[in-house]
Amino acid sequence: MGAAIEVVDLAKSYGELRAVDAVSFEVAEGEFFGILGPNGAGKTTTLEMIEGLRQPDAGTIRLLGEPPWPRNPALLPRIGVQLQSSAFFERLTAREQIHTLASLYGVKAATADDWLERVGLVDKADTRVEQLSGGQAQRLSIACALVHEPEVVFLDEPTAALDPQARRNLWELLSGLNDSGRTVVLTTHYMDEAEVLCDRVAIVDHGRILQLDSPASLVRGLDAATRITVAPGQLSTQEALAISGVDDVTEGSTGLVLRTRQPAVVLSALAEQQHLAGVQVQTGTLEDVFLSLTGREYRA
Structure with a gap:
């Protein structure tokens, strides 16, 4: 398999803060890859540069063989992005929201409805997005990121604000995505989530990768x-x-x-x-x- 994502010497600073510092890694096609780190470690900034949402100060990125920055319209139908903070069109219901996103990609309304069912929001389909709970809004955000069946999916803290049952159900959904050959990149604070889902994880802090390997290999190397x-x-x-x-x-x-x-x-x-x-x-x-x-x- 080739590399779906190639990152070489990636760097980003905000004033004197070095948010991302010479980060390099590859994600193989079909791999479930996790980025773990404390608050402020540089996880989200790294993801946003790979997605083409933020310009790097230095380094190179290849996403599905193409540079994501300057903003690359050819990549947009091929990737799905769930941001850490959900943002929806105002005054729309959950169904109207996902139908709108689906129409932008030429996806049928029936497919959008199927995604509402897959994330457990059928009973909230006619509820306006501002009236959804935090967990419900998170699930809708994930459905919107996946409705066009992207090749590469970026999930930034996808199970934050979800109850334990909803988290487990989402794990099954994400595992199914990966089993179907999609590449998934995940940031999370939940170590059990990373152990269950990820083929490999990069542990980052202060903008640098400290360790990168499979969860099992990292645990064996610790000799705990x-x-x-x-x-x-x-x-x-x-x-x-x-x-x-x-x-x-x-x-x-x-x-x-x-x-x-x-x-x-x-x-x-x-x-x-x-x-x-x-x-x-x-x-x-x-x-x-x-x-x-x-x-x-x-x-x-």
Whole structure:
């Protein structure tokens, strides 16, 4: 497969702030690619330059083999963009909104109605967009970005403001898009979302890519300790520390948490002592990788 997106030494500054700093990566055709990072890391700015919405200060971008800037009309029917902040035509219903977008691309009204159903908005079809909840507006924005069946889809925080059930339903929809051969580029704050959906992820901070690989490879490379949670009352902290292979023990809300890099040894010891009832085992996650690279401090 060829590259759907090629980015080389991309840079963008706002005054003294270096929002994007010498970023380079490729996204293969049909790949589900994630861009992860804290607030202000440069994710949205990078996406907007690839989409042709913002002019880079330096570097080159090829989107489906063509430069997106200056604004390239030939690319518009081939890409779908869901922005972080939804903007709709005023005083239109959800159905009128997506029908209007569909007509701009020569897409039939029936196809637009099908997309309303796919994002669960049939019962809100006659509701004006300003009366939709935040989550409903987000789903309508995604449907509008996909109604013309684009080759490459850009989704900027697509599941923000969605409840857990709506998020899971949207994951299924996005997985289906990718399975059909479309290239999807996603920014998200949800590490579980990236682990489930993305073939590869780039973790960015301060405008630079810190790591780029598959979620599984990033987790393996971290060599994070396994966390084994033992139900309350099973054993004391001193007894847990005495088990071979246990590095440290903390008391959590659901019991004692044993950290180890030898989970098989520890679980075998717990089995011998008949302390396996209610045991929970958690290996390293993409969130562990993210926090190890970007830090744990809160960023507004």
